[in-house]
Amino acid sequence: MVNNKFLNNSNDRHAAVTDGVFAIAMTILVLEIAVPTITDISSGVALNEYFLRYLAPSILIYFISFYIVYNFWENTVILFSFNKISYGVLTLNMITLAAVCMIPFATGFLFNFYNYTNANLFFSLLILVISLLYILMFMLLIKNNFKEYFDNKDELKTAMHNSYDDGFELPNLRLYLRGITLTLFYLLLAPVITSLLSLLLAFISPKASILSFLLTLVLVFLIRTRRFASDNLVGLDLTDEEKEFLGNLRNSIYGE
Template sequence: MAHNIFKNFKERNVAITDGVFAIAMTILVLEIAVPTVSDITSGATLNEYFVNYLFPSILIYFLSFYIVYNFWENTVFLLNFKKVSNKVFSLNVITMAAVCLIPFATGFLFQFYNYVNVNIFFSLLIMVISLLYILMFFLLVRDNYSEHFKKKDEIKETIHQTYDDGIELSNLKLYVRGVLLTLFYLLLSPLISSIISLILAFVSPVASLLSFVLILILRFVIRMKRSTTDKLVDIELSDEENDLIENIRECIYGDD
């Protein structure tokens, strides 16, 4: 009975999380202001609107849209874990509240993208959200696989020679530095971009914004580089471990 209640609670959290992201991604475009007839008095004024406002706003819109999509994708990855504690659900609520600020921060950028303070605010917001996802990741790994990390000496002795970038854990079943490490790398990509953006904000606001393209580049490179590395060949997995790994692999690489 309790298991069914928790399962229902998790499903409802997933549903409301998807709803928050859907709304946030939709209202991003509503932040782009359409000029009134009285604002456009000539062709020259309209051209000025296109060059100084509309083109930068559309670029910012696509960047923000992908950032929000990236965070939604991270949520899909993390909620594939079997055990999700109340701490993770609470962090997820805080994360969703922060995600809802992205349309507001994007609207700020539409109007004042060439101001340092506005770029700093946007970069800090993305950084905070990224850190929340990384914290959820560590809590989920701890809650789901804490027994694998108890005997450090035993773990060191069970390095699998076939995989030079991975460690097979103490029960010789779960290859932690496989798909879970890839997931961690994917969670790091927006954090890296936000740090670079924060630094560039003091140099060039435009470069600060464009640095978020790194999220797209990094995630593509990570997926391509590690798609073969993460295949758990000749590693014995329990049914539950195999289901988790396959779910995350399908999220990261698609159904291959």
């Protein structure tokens, strides 16, 4: 049997590596913006053209990309709030980090070719893949941390057809369909929705494809605002350990 102290230490080291990767990725983003030389800019007219055609769009793309990376980092904060984190989830996290490291390259690609469909498709597909990896990780986390609720599939299926407000026969089952975990999956779906929209818009308007990622900011804000009051532990029959766990999870989503 694996020592719990060893597992906790392993999770802490993974969390440290994860934070480091995101910190570097977020820093490198701005370095992708090319600074022109004096030989490239020889007049005020050329400087104005550089600003309008390259610098202004690049700065906008930089802030959009920075927020997307920040949103993914927030997911990892929630990830390491779970009590049970399997090696499979940690492996998926490493694969996700490898994809995150490609975001600065994809962003730099957009800086130069934001008017081209292929550049937008590459960026959008990358964000979609990372978003789906996060959903897969959190599905495994929910399953591992609440395994006992999935032991009886027939009862689970019956309970899911009942009214949310009336509660369920299975103890604490509404934890899956309401409250913190439901909010979590709403948040995870936000970048999936925007990346799919961006993929479609890439064939119509590359510029609109880039701007569509601003929808992630709006969706995340609305989800947190509208669900804050409902994400509480009032009325749930929970053990002290479950309350502490869910309290930590809620704080990871909304802050202390």
